[in-house]
Amino acid sequence: MEGMMEVDYTVMCKNDVSLEVTLSKLLENEKVMRAIKAEFAKGLRNIVLSSKDDTAVFLKTEKEVYTFKASKNDFADLLELAEEDARKHKRLKKECDGVELIDIRTVD
Numbered sequence: 198m199e200g201m202m203e204v205d206y207t208v209m210c211k212n213d214v215s216l217e218v219t220l221s222k223l224l225e226n227e228k229v230m231r232a233i234k235a236e237f238a239k240g241l242r243n244i245v246l247s248s249k250d251d252t253a254v255f256l257k258t259e260k261e262v263y264t265f266k267a268s269k270n271d272f273a274d275l276l277e278l279a280e281e282d283a284r285k286h287k288r289l290k291k292e293c294d295g296v297e298l299i300d301i302r303t304v305d
Contacts, residue, residue, distance in 0.1 A: 200269045205300040206279040207260040210293040216256040220248045262299055263288065275301065 223229050224246045238244045265282045267275060279296045283289050 201266050201304045202269055202272070202275075203264055203266055203302045203304050204275055204279060204298065205262050205264050206283070206296045206298050207262055208283055208288050208290075208293045209295040209297050210258075210290070212292055213258040213260075214256055215258070218254050218256065220252040220254055223254060224248060266304065269303070 230246055233246060234241075234244055263282070263286070265279070267278050271278060276296070276298060279298060280289075283296050
């Protein structure tokens with residue numbers, strides 16, 4: 198195969214967060230409820246917070262996405278090439294030891 202691919206990846210760290218919490222669970226928390234009332238209903242009394250459905254709220258670590266180019270012939274080795282690119286640019290820090298492939302696009 199001839200041509201190039203553009204590969205996007207992020208660096209994975211030990212202290213990364215990825216949680217899913219329902220909106221009703223958030224509204225049950227006293228601190229969250231007080232903060233919402235203080236921000237949006239300041240000075241009002243007898244305010245109740247509720248939600249219509251159980252919407253999921255995602256709490257994730259914001260990640261920077263890095264990009265590099267590779268030959269289409271190297272498709273099987275993309276994970277290793279992404280790790281090499283991260284090491285070359287010193288993106289792997291003390292608590293960060295791997296990469297996650299996000300997107301692969303062909304470039305002509």
